Amino acid sequence: MIDATVLVIDDDDDILLSARLFLKQQFSQVITCKSPRELNVLLSHNDVDIILLDMNYQKGASDGREGLYWLEHILSIDKDYVVILMTAYGNVELAVQAIKKGATDFILKPWENEKLFATVSAASRLRQSTKKVKKLEKIHSSLQNDQARQFEHIVGNSTAIKQLQHTLVKVAPTDANVLILGENGTGKQVFAYELHKHSQRRNHIFMHVDLGSLNENLFESELFGYAKGAFTDAKDDKPGRFELADGGTIFLDEIGNLSSAMQAKLLTVLQNRTVTRLGESKERKIDVRLITATNMPLHEMITKGTFRQDLLFRINTVELLLPSLAQRGDDILLLASHFLSTFGTKYHKPLYRFNTKAEAMLLGYHWPGNVRELQHVIERAVIMTDGSEIIPEDLQLSPQKFGSNSAMPTEMGLEEMEKMMVQKAIDKHKGNISRAALELGLTRAALYRRIEKFDL
Structure with missing residues (x-):
């Protein structure tokens, strides 16, 4: 029937x-x-x-x-x-x-x-x-819209972020391969999607592949697909991620985790711009824009022989280095306010601000998990708070991850906290204003104004 x-x-x-x-x-x-x-x-x-x-x-x-x-x-x-x-x-x-x-x-x-x-x-x-095709088109459209709403745009006014945005404007419209480097939580996927959103492929798929979650047995079948009967459970032909991303952008996250064998297979695909499904001999042409990312030191890995130099040449036509959140101090409160607005709307809580002590706490925290950690902290605070503003107790930050010269800065005012951070950066870099400004996410002129303001 x-x-x-x-x-x-x-x-x-x-x-x-x-x-x-x-x-x-x-x-x-x-x-x-x-x-x-x-x-x-x-x-x-x-x-x-x-x-x-x-x-x-x-x-x-x-x-x-x-x-x-x-x-x-x-x-x-x-x-x-x-x-x-x-x-x-x-x-x-x-x-x-x-x-x-x-x-x-x-x-x-x-x-x-x-x-x-x-x-x-x-x-x-x-x-x-x-x-089925209509359903897949709706799912794809929904996923793309969800991604666009999730990432929205890059938030930040620090010098480092402005320089990256300037580079993005030049690179995004091209088909150049881009390698994004940075610590965990710095927003590598956000930048990858921003590149796609402003490219000529914006109306096609953005395919995110977490290479760190793939073992060697799944790598080839997931990325390049397989033919019916290629292995025991291969009951139908299945295209791989590269084929599915044809015409669009494929983002290979955690590329530093690839073994030598997997690196060799990926290099062949990138050189030939074709894929061969597991269990087939037929080559299929692919047209994708490649973006990769990792938190691992690829250049050092080449010296040690754990990452192929020829693969690095293929993937980093343009290289973006994302700063840690500690290096973009001017953006901390801006990002916090952005997340406060986002999660306030999501959870139907009309929260408009952080009180002064909460702001000081946000500025004094080390943020080892970078922007991702800040996002999770603000989301949790919005969920847990009973007030109309965020206070230090709502943030639930670990005392061990504040500056070594003090415990939790709940008793400090905002200006005292800012003065402490400026002094600490200057001391750390032995008076080198350029390096101290870079760590704080400030211009040299902005740092000089703070030095004069705090009489340092």
Whole structure:
């Protein structure tokens, strides 16, 4: 029994009875009606998969004009409806005309049951395939929209971030391979998506692959796909991530985790711009923009022989180094406010600010987990707070991860905390203003203003 709904429209009661008695043995639901004028009501109340439509309804008519009219009407409601036209007249030109106007097939009356079943079952497979494609398109569109809402844009006014944004403007419209380096939590995926969003491939897929989660047994089949029978559980052909990303961007995260064997296979794909599915010999061309990322020191790994130099040359046409959150101090409160607004809206809590002590705490914390940790801290604070503003107790930050010269800075004012951070940076870099400014995420001029302000 095929799970499909068939609608049969014919003005001949004998035809309707014959079709219904035969088709209901093969299909889950069969609906019949004598006039196409009932179409709108029937289609609005039933999830119809296949429509068998007679071509003539007026007495004595044989030119099929009515059938063509109602075919156009059905497809104007939904162009994906599968329509099979029926007629007692073997007019080849009419059949060709009907197919051109969007009919799926054409059947002559009286029919042979085997022919009717073959035609309708083929139409059912087409309908299911179309529905599956539509569903995948909706899922893809939804995922892309969710990603766009999740990443939105890069938040930050620090010198380091402005320099990266300036580079992004130049690099994004090209197809240059980009390697993004940075500690965990610095926003490598955000930058990768920003590159995609401002590229010529923005309307195609952004495929994120976490290489750190793939073991060697899955690497080839996941990235390059496999043919039916390639291994025990390979019951169907399956395209890999590179094929699925064709026309779009593929983001290979944690590329530093690849073994030598996996590096060699990836290099071959990047050099040839083709993939070969596991269990096949056929090469398939791919057209993808490659972005990679890692928190590992690839240049040092080359010296040690754990990462291929030729692969590095392939992936880092442009190299972006993301600063830690501690290196972009001017952005901490800006990012915190951004997350406060985002999660306040998500959890329906109209929170507008951090109090002064909470701000001082955010500025004094080391943020070993970088922007990701800040995001999680603010989300948790929004969930847990009972007040109209965020206070230090809501942040639940670990005392061990504040500056070594003090415990939790809850008793300090914002200015005292800022003065302490500036002094600490200057001392750390032995008076080198350029390095201290870089660590604080400030320009030299902005740091000099603070030195003068705090009389340091």
